[in-house]
Amino acid sequence: MKTRMDVPIPKExxxxxxxxxxNGFGAYLAQAGSxxxxxxxxxxxxxxxxxVADSVTLRQxxxxxxxxxxxxxxxxxFVPEITAGIKNDPVKRxxxxxxxxxxxxxxxxxxxxxxxxxxGNIVNIxxxxxxxxxxxxxxxxxxxxxxxxxxxxxxxxxxxxxxxxLAPAHTxxxxxxxxxxxxxxxxxxxxxxRICNITVILEKKPLSTDLxxxxxNEDLGLGWDPKWxxxxxxxxxxxxxxxxxxx
Numbered sequence: 135m136k137t138r139m140d141v142p143i144p145k146e147x148x149x150x151x152x153x154x155x156x157n158g159f160g161a162y163l164a165q166a167g168s169x170x171x172x173x174x175x176x177x178x179x180x181x182x183x184x185x186v187a188d189s190v191t192l193r194q195x196x197x198x199x200x201x202x203x204x205x206x207x208x209x210x211x212f213v214p215e216i217t218a219g220i221k222n223d224p225v226k227r228x229x230x231x232x233x234x235x236x237x238x239x240x241x242x243x244x245x246x247x248x249x250x251x252x253x254g255n256i257v258n259i260x261x262x263x264x265x266x267x268x269x270x271x272x273x274x275x276x277x278x279x280x281x282x283x284x285x286x287x288x289x290x291x292x293x294x295x296x297x298x299x300l301a302p303a304h305t306x307x308x309x310x311x312x313x314x315x316x317x318x319x320x321x322x323x324x325x326x327x328r329i330c331n332i333t334v335i336l337e338k339k340p341l342s343t344d345l346x347x348x349x350x351n352e353d354l355g356l357g358w359d360p361k362w363x364x365x366x367x368x369x370x371x372x373x374x375x376x377x378x379x380x381x
Contacts, residue, residue, distance in 0.1 A: 141165055144351065146252060150285050151349055153254030158339030160346030167195035170279055170350045175200065177277055177346060178242050185237030185272055186210040187265035191246035191279050191355040193377040209237045217381035234264040243273040246355050247280050248300055249292035250347065256336040257292035259301070259329070266334040275344045281354030283370060289335055300357050301330055303371065309380045 143151075143163065154161040164170035174197050178184060184206050192198060202208055211217070211233040220227045237243060245265055249257040256278065260266045269276055286292045297320035305315035310327035314320050320330070339345050356374045358367045 144282070146285055147282060147349060147351060149252050150250055150254065153252060154250070154256075154347050154349075155254075157254040157337065159254070159256075160344070162346060162348045164348055164350045164352075166352050167350060167354060170348045171195050171197045171200060173348050174244070174277055174279070175204070177275070178206065178244075180204055180206065182241035182275075183207045183209065185240030185243045185268065186212065187234075187237065187243070187245035187268050188212040189244075189246035189279070189355070190374055190377045191281060191350075192244060194354050194373065195279065195350075197244070197279075209233065209240055211237070214379055214381075217379075220381060234262070237264070237268055238272045240273045242275045242277065243268045244277045244279070245269065247278050247284060247347075248296045248357065249284050249286050250280050250349070251286055251288050251292055253288060255289055255292070256347070257289055257296065258334050259293070259296050260332045260334070261329040263332045266332055269336070269345070270334070270340050271343060273343075275346075277346050277348065279348045279350065279354070281350050281352055281357075283353040284355065284357050285349075293333065295357060295359070297330060299360065303356055303374075305329055307375060307378055307380065 147163065151161045151163055162173050164173055178201065184201055186192065186198065186208060198208060198210060211230055216230060220230045245268065247256050247258050251257065258266050286295055301320060302314040302318045305312045305327065312325045312327050313323045353370050358370050
C-alpha cells in the first residue's frame with residue numbers, strides 16, 4: 135500500500151487498501167483528485183498509448199487533459215463530438231464501437247469502477263462490456279481510479295448499490311427508457327436500454343494484467359449510500375451531471 139504517512143487515513147479506506155493489496159492489486163491512496171492525477175502520471179510512461187473507458191471520475195480529476203498535454207496518445211471514444219447522435223445513426227454507432235475496440239492493445243487502460251469492497255473485490259456492471267473486458271485484459275497495465283463513495287462492505291452490498299442507486303440515477307441522466315430510471319430501483323427489466331447486462335467481480339488481480347487501484351479520499355463519480363445526508367448525495371449527483379451527458 136502506497137500512502138502518505140503524515141495524513142490520517144479513514145478506517146474503511148485503510149482496510150480497503152490493505153485488502154486490495156492482499157488480493158494482488160497495486161493499491162495507492164490519494165487524498166484528493168489532484169493527488170490521484172499525480173500518482174497516475176507517475177504510473178503512466180510518457181510514451182504510452184492510453185485507452186479510456188467511459189468514466190466521470192477520470193473527467194473530474196482532469197487526467198486526460200494532462201496526459202494529452204504531456205504528449206501521450208489517447209484513445210477515448212467517450213467525448214461529446216463522437217457520441218453525439220450515435221443512438222439514431224448506424225454509421226456513427228459503428229464508428230463508436232470500432233473506436234472502443236481500438237482501446238484494446240493500448241499500453242495502459244484507464245477507467246473508474248462502480249464499487250470496491252472492504253475485503254478487496256472490485257465490482258462492475260456494464261451495458262456493452264468494453265469497460266469490464268478492458269479492465270481484465272485490454273492492456274499490460276490497467277489503472278482504476280475510485281472515489282471513497284464507491285466503498286462498500288462486500289460484493290452483495292456492491293451489487294445492491296449499483297442496481298438500486300447507481301443504475302437508476304445513470305439511466306435517468308442518460309434518458310434511457312428503463313423502469314429503474316422512472317421508479318428509482320431495479321426491476322431486472324428486459325428493456326432495450328437496460329445497462330445491467332454484464333456483471334464482473336474481480337476477486338484477485340488478473341494473472342497477466344498489472345492492475346492498480348488509486349483510491350481517492352474524495353467523493354468522485356456516481357454512487358452513494360442512501361443513508362448519507364441529503365447534502366452529500368446532492369453534491370455527488372450535481373458533480374456527476376457536470377461531467378456526463380446523454381448519449
